[in-house]
Every structure is written in structure tokens, then in C-alpha cells.
């Protein structure tokens with residue numbers, strides 16, 4: 001009996017690690033096979049991007065920020081299982097950087113005003129780790145590159161109430177002359193911030209029309225009498241049919257008029273009838289642009 005018992009032990013004991021080793025090798029083979037399948041699909045996807053680029057009219061800027069947001073949102077809606085949801089955003093942001101650069105020059109300028117290069121980090125998170133990126137220290141310099149066509153887009157600090165006139169970059173964009181620069185995105189798109197991630201908020205401007213994404217907010221610039229109050233501004237926007245989510249009202253020293261930057265729900269195009277219904281304006285309102293509403297903790 002004892003010899004049978006020890007024979008059984010010698011059969012089983014060495015077998016357990018062998019099983020695990022064999023299983024591990026099989027699982028790794030499975031991962032290699034899946035990597036090949038993913039790679040094959042990525043190469044097929046790039047072929048389709050080439051066909052999209054070939055369809056494009058001459059001079060088209062191959063940059064569709066609204067569509068990019070919709071793709072990520074759609075994938076998140078179908079997502080299941082243990083793969084972290086944030087990976088989808090990370091992978092597809094890098095993929096869009098590559099597929100956009102396949103279609104033409106793709107250079108990003110950043111106005112860095114944050115401590116620890118936070119706007120650069122924020123730009124890298126959105127536009128890819130290896131996308132050419134030029135850093136400026138004034139918004140006007142970053143915007144000038146977009147106007148001149150030497151950059152595809154500029155990453156600029158989110159307008160704030162208290163800033164000095166030189167950093168209130170949005171006022172200079174309240175016109176309809178060409179090249180017209182629009183706000184086309186807000187960063188970070190993946191709003192939940194992990195420890196050490198840049199905390200800054202930024203807007204992206206480009207010399208393209210804003211690209212609706214089905215879940216947007218729009219920015220409208222207004223020129224108003226100097227005695228305009230926030231309360232009257234809000235009441236006027238509501239009366240015109242807008243749902244306002246934020247507003248900046250500036251009365252700069254020496255300026256002939258007050259300037260307001262209002263953020264409203266939804267996608268507002270130039271011809272939106274509600275714009276003409278905003279009371280008290282000194283000149284017709286200018287749509288500064290729109291951005292895809294970032295993914296927050298609830299909808300991420």
C-alpha cells in the first residue's frame with residue numbers, strides 16, 4: 001500500500017507545476033494569437049483611413065474631433081468585462097493621433113502657463129505621446145501658428161474670470177474673418193483624473209468648423225454695453241432659448257464695451273435662430289465653437 005501511495009504522490013506532485021506551466025504556455029499562445037488578430041484589424045483600419053483621406057477634398061484638415069469623441073463614447077457603451085474602461089480612451093486617442101497624421105501634417109501647439117508642464121501633459125494625453133508639439137508661453141503665439149497653418153490645433157488655457165487681458169485669448173477670436181479659428185474640443189476628454197495626472201482644463205482651437213458630436217456644449221461671444229450685469233445676461237440668454245452652463249463677463253479698462261463668453265448646452269451653429277434673439281448685444285453674437293462634453297465619472 002505504502003509503495004502505491006508513494007507512487008501516486010510521485011505521479012501527482014511533479015504534475016501540478018507541469019500543468020500550470022503548460023496552461024501558461026497555452027494562454028500565452030492565445031495572447032499572441034489575439035495580438036496578431038488585433039494587429040491585423042488595426043492594419044485593415046488604417047487601409048480604410050487611407051480610403052477616407054483619398055475621398056477628402058483638397059485642403060481638408062483631417063481632424064474630426066467630434067467624430068473622435070463619438071467613436072470613444074460608442075465603444076464605451078458596448079464595453080463589458082474586466083478591461084478598464086479608461087484603456088479604450090487611451091488606445092483610441094493614440095490611434096486617432098496616428099490616423100490623423102497619416103492624412104497630412106499634424107502639429108499641435110500648446111500655450112503652457114501651468115506649473116510642471118501641465119498643459120503639455122494634457123495635450124500629450126489627447127493628441128498622442130509622439131505627435132509633434134510646439135510650446136509657446138502666450139496664447140497669441142500658439143493661435144498665430146494655427147492662423148498661419150503651421151499648426152493643426154492649439155491647446156489653450158480655459159478662459160477664466162480673473163485673468164489679465166493678455167491671456168483672455170477668446171476676445172481676439174470674436175470675428176468672422178478668415179482664417180476663422182474655432183474652439184473644437186475641451187481637454188481632458190477623460191475627465192476623471194488619476195493621481196499625478198494634469199489637473200488643468202484647456203480648450204483646443206483649430207482653423208476648422210466645429211464638429212458636432214451629439215453631446216456638445218457651445219461657446220458664444222457677445223459684445224455688450226458696459227453696464228451689463230451677469231443677472232441681465234443670464235436672463236437674456238434664457239429668454240433667447242439657451243440653457244447657459246457658464247459665463248465670463250469682462251469689462252476691461254479702456255474698452256468701449258463689455259465682452260462675454262457664454263457656454264450653452266448643445267451644438268449651436270452660426271445660423272441658429274436663437275442667436276438673433278439675445279437682447280442688448282452691440283454686434284451680432286459670434287459662435288466661438290463647440291466641444292464634445294467630456295466623459296465624467298458617471299458616463300465614463
Ligand SMILES: C=C(O[C@@H]1C=C(C(=O)O)C=C[C@H]1O)C(=O)O
Pocket residue numbers: 049052062063064065067068071095096099100
Ligand atoms: C478618418 C478620419 O480622420 C480622422 C481619423 C479618425 C479615425 O481613425 O477613426 C476619425 C476622425 C478623424 O480625426 C475621418 O475624417 O473620419
